[in-house]
Amino acid sequence: xxxxxxxxxxxxxxxxxxxxxxxxxxxxxxxxxxxxxxxxxxxxxxxxxxxxxxxxxxxxxxxxxxxxxxxxxxxxxxxxxxxxxxxxxxxxxxxxxxxxxxxxxxxxx
Numbered sequence: 413x414x415x416x417x418x419x420x421x422x423x424x425x426x427x428x429x430x431x432x433x434x435x436x437x438x439x440x441x442x443x444x445x446x447x448x449x450x451x452x453x454x455x456x457x458x459x460x461x462x463x464x465x466x467x468x469x470x471x472x473x474x475x476x477x478x479x480x481x482x483x484x485x486x487x488x489x490x491x492x493x494x495x496x497x498x499x500x501x502x503x504x505x506x507x508x509x510x511x512x513x514x515x516x517x518x519x520x521x
Contacts, residue, residue, distance in 0.1 A: 432502070441502060444493045451489050456482055 420428070427438045459481060460466075465474060487507060494503035511517075 430502070437499070437502075440497050440499050444490065444497055444499055444503065447493045447497075448486060448490045451493070452482060452486050455485070459485075 423435050423438050426432075426442075427435060430438070430441065432438050432441065456478075460474075460477075463477070465477065487510070491500065491503055491507065494500045
């Protein structure tokens with residue numbers, strides 16, 4: 413029988429793509445994303461309630477407000493959880509890439 417070369421697993425592909433040192437680090441990064449999503453899920457409604465915006469119906473302005481308020485908050489919460497779980501450097505680099513894309517600045521070498 414020929415020895416088949418096993419293709420890399422999903423986690424190994426993420427490790428390579430994100431240039432992480434270990435599979436444990438990949439799992440921590442994924443955990444940061446999950447915790448950030450859950451945190452935003454829980455704080456979104458109180459923020460909208462505070463502003464007097466109903467979560468029951470959609471609408472153009474609600475979407476705009478969501479993008480202006482919740483997305484920047486998401487970035488901060490991502491850094492917070494990254495810090496708590498020891499992955500701040502990884503997420504700080506991702507944040508810098510995110511803002512370079514938004515503002516069209518090239519990376520300094």
